Amino acid sequence: MQKKILIVDDQKGVRRLLEELFKKDDWIVNTAADGREAVSKVSEFQPDIILMDMKMPNINGLEASKQILAVHQDMSIIMMTAYGEMDVIKNALEAGVRKCVTKPFDIMNLKDIVNKLAGE
Amino acid sequence: MTFIEIIYGIIFQPASTLKYLSGSKPLVLAVIAFLFTALWNMIINMGLNNARGFTASLPEGYIGVYLFIGLLISLAVLAGSAAIYNLLGELIYKQANGRGILTCLAFGFVPGILEPPLQYALTLLNFNYLNISISIMAFLWVMTLQIVGIREALVIQTSQALLLFVLPWLIFVLLIVALVMLVGMMVPGII
Numbered sequence: 001m002q003k004k005i006l007i008v009d010d011q012k013g014v015r016r017l018l019e020e021l022f023k024k025d026d027w028i029v030n031t032a033a034d035g036r037e038a039v040s041k042v043s044e045f046q047p048d049i050i051l052m053d054m055k056m057p058n059i060n061g062l063e064a065s066k067q068i069l070a071v072h073q074d075m076s077i078i079m080m081t082a083y084g085e086m087d088v089i090k091n092a093l094e095a096g097v098r099k100c101v102t103k104p105f106d107i108m109n110l111k112d113i114v115n116k117l118a119g120e
Numbered sequence: 121m122t123f124i125e126i127i128y129g130i131i132f133q134p135a136s137t138l139k140y141l142s143g144s145k146p147l148v149l150a151v152i153a154f155l156f157t158a159l160w161n162m163i164i165n166m167g168l169n170n171a172r173g174f175t176a177s178l179p180e181g182y183i184g185v186y187l188f189i190g191l192l193i194s195l196a197v198l199a200g201s202a203a204i205y206n207l208l209g210e211l212i213y214k215q216a217n218g219r220g221i222l223t224c225l226a227f228g229f230v231p232g233i234l235e236p237p238l239q240y241a242l243t244l245l246n247f248n249y250l251n252i253s254i255s256i257m258a259f260l261w262v263m264t265l266q267i268v269g270i271r272e273a274l275v276i277q278t279s280q281a282l283l284l285f286v287l288p289w290l291i292f293v294l295l296i297v298a299l300v301m302l303v304g305m306m307v308p309g310i311i
Contacts, residue, residue, distance in 0.1 A: 011135075011136060011139050012133070012136040012139075013135070013136035013137060013138070013139030013140035013141075013143075013272070014139055014140070014143065016121065016136075016140050017139070017140045017143040017144050018143075020121075020144070021144075082275055103275040104142065104143070104215065104217045104220060104273060104274060104275050105143075107143055107144070
């Protein structure tokens, strides 16, 4: 059965990159450009994994993750943060985010993390 | 993204395209685009020099060697620049993405393909006074794209990318000044 992934990032280039990456691996991909759009798409799309950027307009990644986890407690969320945001990483993990990856990330490494989490 | 989409994106949506390229890192495609641009520029510049009346001093049959050496030097400068920016990025901001920087620098050079044909056309139309402004605009365009490329590849601020971009040149100028001063001090009467 095909796995579903929701990619949330305000940068079009990142969304395009990750969309192509996971579509090649036969994932069903959906994208959102900010936290608010992500929250509204989760219930309908029912993703297995959410790849969430931290810094976004409207609702940031941490707040969106908290809102999603409040409704879908078992949702696997991977947060993408900038280097050195240790407080953000700590807060995200405490909020229930499963994993944090720092930018710039290696796409193969990110794919491994996602596949590993999807297999759990 | 296909090659055409990348070229379109570099011209009309540079930030998001360079962000995409810094992650997907299509290095072979980037090097091909860079080499094609460099080759095209060298060929058009040879025609431009002829149109301006600068007689070619290359012996017959050596044009291929000239182009080959030109491409090798261009490639070496590209690789060297990417390596230096990556090293400085790692030292100053603890961010490294060598292959991403190399890809972005190579694709950032592509709009420079427009400069020699425009200069050639202006020369043929006798608008020589516009040549310098075309050169400056093309230089600024390529430089801006390369700074944005470094920014996207290393996930840093624009000001940080700008500093990284100018730092090697600043160090180079300072070294030259120091060297001249040193020679001046050692050999009385030069300065």
